[in-house]
Every structure is written in C-alpha cells, then in structure tokens.
Amino acid sequence: MSTPRPRRLNDTQNEVARCAEIVAHLAETQPHYSATRVFLPGQRLLLYTAASIVIAATLWAPFATVAAIVALLSLVHLASFVFKAVLVWIGAEPDEEPPPRDDAHLLPVYTLIIPLYHEATVLEPLCGALAALAYPRDRLQILFVIEEDDVETLAALPKLESAEIIRVPSVGPRTKPKACTYALSFARGAFVAIYDAEDQPEPDQLTRALDTFARHGPETVCLQARLNYFNANETWLTRLFAIDYCLWFDYLLPGLDRLGAPLPLGGTSNHFRTETLRSVGAWDPYNVTEDADLGLRLAREGYRVRTFASTTFEEAPTTLGPWLRQRTRWIKGYMQTYLVHMRAPGRLWREMGALGFWSVQLWFLGMVLAGLVNPALWILFATWLVTGQGALGAWTGPFLLALSMVSLVLGNALIMFLSLVAPLRRGWFFLVPAALTAPVYWLAISLAAWRAVIELFARPFHWAKTRHGVTRFSPRAGRSVRT
Numbered sequence: 001m002s003t004p005r006p007r008r009l010n011d012t013q014n015e016v017a018r019c020a021e022i023v024a025h026l027a028e029t030q031p032h033y034s035a036t037r038v039f040l041p042g043q044r045l046l047l048y049t050a051a052s053i054v055i056a057a058t059l060w061a062p063f064a065t066v067a068a069i070v071a072l073l074s075l076v077h078l079a080s081f082v083f084k085a086v087l088v089w090i091g092a093e094p095d096e097e098p099p100p101r102d103d104a105h106l107l108p109v110y111t112l113i114i115p116l117y118h119e120a121t122v123l124e125p126l127c128g129a130l131a132a133l134a135y136p137r138d139r140l141q142i143l144f145v146i147e148e149d150d151v152e153t154l155a156a157l158p159k160l161e162s163a164e165i166i167r168v169p170s171v172g173p174r175t176k177p178k179a180c181t182y183a184l185s186f187a188r189g190a191f192v193a194i195y196d197a198e199d200q201p202e203p204d205q206l207t208r209a210l211d212t213f214a215r216h217g218p219e220t221v222c223l224q225a226r227l228n229y230f231n232a233n234e235t236w237l238t239r240l241f242a243i244d245y246c247l248w249f250d251y252l253l254p255g256l257d258r259l260g261a262p263l264p265l266g267g268t269s270n271h272f273r274t275e276t277l278r279s280v281g282a283w284d285p286y287n288v289t290e291d292a293d294l295g296l297r298l299a300r301e302g303y304r305v306r307t308f309a310s311t312t313f314e315e316a317p318t319t320l321g322p323w324l325r326q327r328t329r330w331i332k333g334y335m336q337t338y339l340v341h342m343r344a345p346g347r348l349w350r351e352m353g354a355l356g357f358w359s360v361q362l363w364f365l366g367m368v369l370a371g372l373v374n375p376a377l378w379i380l381f382a383t384w385l386v387t388g389q390g391a392l393g394a395w396t397g398p399f400l401l402a403l404s405m406v407s408l409v410l411g412n413a414l415i416m417f418l419s420l421v422a423p424l425r426r427g428w429f430f431l432v433p434a435a436l437t438a439p440v441y442w443l444a445i446s447l448a449a450w451r452a453v454i455e456l457f458a459r460p461f462h463w464a465k466t467r468h469g470v471t472r473f474s475p476r477a478g479r480s481v482r483t
Helices: 015-029 041-060 062-091 120-131 151-156 176-184 205-216 236-259 274-279 290-300 320-341 345-387 397-426 429-435 438-458 475-481
Strands: 110-116 140-147 163-168 191-194 220-229 270-273 304-314
Touching: 015 176, 041 062, 062 236, 062 345, 062 397, 110 120, 110 176, 120 151, 120 475, 140 176, 163 176, 176 274, 176 290, 191 205, 191 274, 205 220, 205 270, 205 304, 220 236, 220 274, 220 290, 236 304, 236 320, 236 345, 236 397, 236 429, 236 438, 270 274, 290 304, 290 320, 290 345, 320 345, 320 438, 345 397, 345 438, 397 429, 397 438
Parallel strands: 110 140, 110 191, 140 163, 220 304
Antiparallel strands: 191 270, 220 270
C-alpha cells in the first residue's frame, strides 16, 4: 500500500471509496487472517459436533460426563495460572538500560497515530504530553485521527507543532483499528507509534524505542512499551486494575519476550517499522483487540515483537460499569483472535513451532476459559460448604470436589501471590492491600467473560467506547506515583 501525500482537511474527494478499500484490504488479500467471519463453516461444524457429543453423553451418563468436563476445565484453569507464574519468574529479570544517545541529528522521522473519538475533555493533557516528548520537532509527524462527524473533538483540538488532522470517512465498522489503518497511509515516518487519547508517555519513549530496535536488529519489527495508570490510587477498582497492568506489562509480556513466544500487543504504545506494518496489512478493522491479533500475525510472518522498559500512563475506569464494558470487549477480541488463528491449527504449528502454538493455547484459550470456569469452581465449593458433599452426588462428588478445589485454591492463591508481587517492581506499595482481594476481581473478570460470549454471537464487531476525562486525578499529579 503506497503512502499518498497528506490530505488537507477539506480534500475529501474519493476518500470514502478509498477508506472502504482499506477496510476490505485484509479480508480480500489475506482472508485467513480476517475476523469478518466469526466462525468458518468447519469451525461451526466442529462446534455443533462437540455440542452433540456432550449432549448425548450427558443423557447417557450425566454425572460422569459433567464430572469429566469440569475436571478438564479445572486442569485448564490451573494450567493458565501456572503458565502465568512461569512467565512472571522469567519476566522478573532486570531490564537492559540503553547507553546515552549522542546522535540526535541522525534520528529518523517518527509518526505518531492518535485516534480520537469524543475526546474533547482530554486533549489539553494529551497535547502537553506530546509536546514534552524529547524528539526533534522537524522529525516528528503527529496524526490526530478523528471521525468525520466528531465536530466536538475537532473544535476543541489545540494547535500543536508537527500535528496534522486526518478525518476518517463514515465507513463501517466504526472501530479504532479501521481509523488507524486508514491513517497509516498518511504516515511519512520510518517508524510509527500508536497512542490513545488519554496517554501520557514518558518523554524519552521514542528514543528508547529506537535504541531497542537498534539493539535487536531488523528482525524485530514491533515493540510494546509498558502501560499503567496515572489514577492508580483513586478507587479500589483502579488499584486492582493497576495491579493487573503491573502483572501484565511488567512481568507477563516481558516473560513471553524472553521466552521467544508470540507476544499479544496492548492497545497503545506499540512502535512499528512502518514498511513492515504496511506489508502485513496493518490492523484488522473487524477485530476488537486488533493489537493482540497483530502481534500473532507478525509472529506467524517470522518477525519478532518485543517489549521495552518505558511506560505510558493512562486513565483507568473508576467505576464498575465502564470497566466491565471495556473488559468485555477485550475478552471478546481474544475470542475473535483465537478463532481466527486456530482456523488451521496445523498451519499455526508450522509457522510458530511447538512453543508458539502452545503459548497461544495457554495465553488466549487458557485465559478465556479461566474466566468462564472460575464461577463454576466457586459454585462447587459453595455447594460443598452447604451440603457437605460435591454438587454431582456421592459417586463423582469426592473426586470432582478434590480436583476442583485444588484448581480453585491453588489458582486463586497463585493469582493473589502474583498480585502481591506485581507492584513491587515499581515500588507501588500502596497497591499491596488491594492485592489481597484479587479473587474478587477475578470474579468480576468472569462476569465480563460471560458477557463477551454473548456479544461474540450477538454483536461481534461492536466497539464499546471507554469514556475518558472522568477521573479526579490529573495526569501530572498521577505521575508522582511512578518510580
């Protein structure tokens, strides 16, 4: 896909057709990677066959069948948490510190793509953070990507040096990956990064990314910065969300990196070699966790995705409703991504190898099933407390109860321990009390997982927008919690 000259704001001729072409590009050129279809016919047949076998077995031997299913899911639940523990152990190694730079005059052009939709309330701190980036203005291209009908954001957007405005035509689906893929064709930089509207990246993040690219060579085409929250200490929910991000971005993703496994990207602060990003078709407009999908696609094409030790601070949802909608979208996107990449398991194995294949199973399938199964294990435990025996009767109850209790207790003990460890790398000791309630947080994740299953069938491409600018913590005040 060639890079056209930047359009003026009112240069809209043929842009609708061009946007529609970009939206359809991945589905037409690499349909095996596109999430436009949730289930392929073969996957539907497999799903219906499995459901039929389970129903028939349940009618023939109900207790034994349900016991076997719960036992299998209990093992998957436990394996997912053990995998996390291993990644934390691997990811806990000290970070490499790059040498100081003395070649600012040689820095390449860097493009920042910033999708905005109804974000007028956060534009001032966003522009302040972008202005604070330690990068030459004449080698920085900032693309504010705004939906065509979002006059509110457009009117509130301050003027910023090196910034250009890209108006996205009203072509469905209305998703962040569609906007980013459309904006990519305007990018002039050799490197491109994605930031969200409320992001506050550390000022030296771009140069640290370039240092990391140089250290690892041309096969490394994408880097993931660390993410966390400037309002981490606002509510119980933001504290647990911050713990989640400490675990995810400070330990788990670095663990995958050092293991050499595929790395599912986070939704922001992804840094790419621009031409490679274009060559793989950029983001899938129909996948609501386009970042995780892109990380797997890059790995399947033989490229490396790595992490680096620079943090971007975001705004965490402060109440359950927005958090639940956001988490539901993430889990739904993980389901989409897993279904896409498991359309041909043999091909996935050949392209990723055994390590990559099983990492996908434990990361994507394991995490989704852990959320779905967790309530069932608690129900079995509650039944035992009330009745004194397993929920499936005297014959299968003792075995099933023992297995599910090991999975429940050990799994929740592991997640509580990891939640206690997670904030220590940053010195955020104020999060430790909240870590003791991590099992309650995981029950909330289970609610989001079941909502995601419903949405996957009812509205697979629906993008639940997270409202920003509602926290009482300012981004600059929040920076005081950093190490």
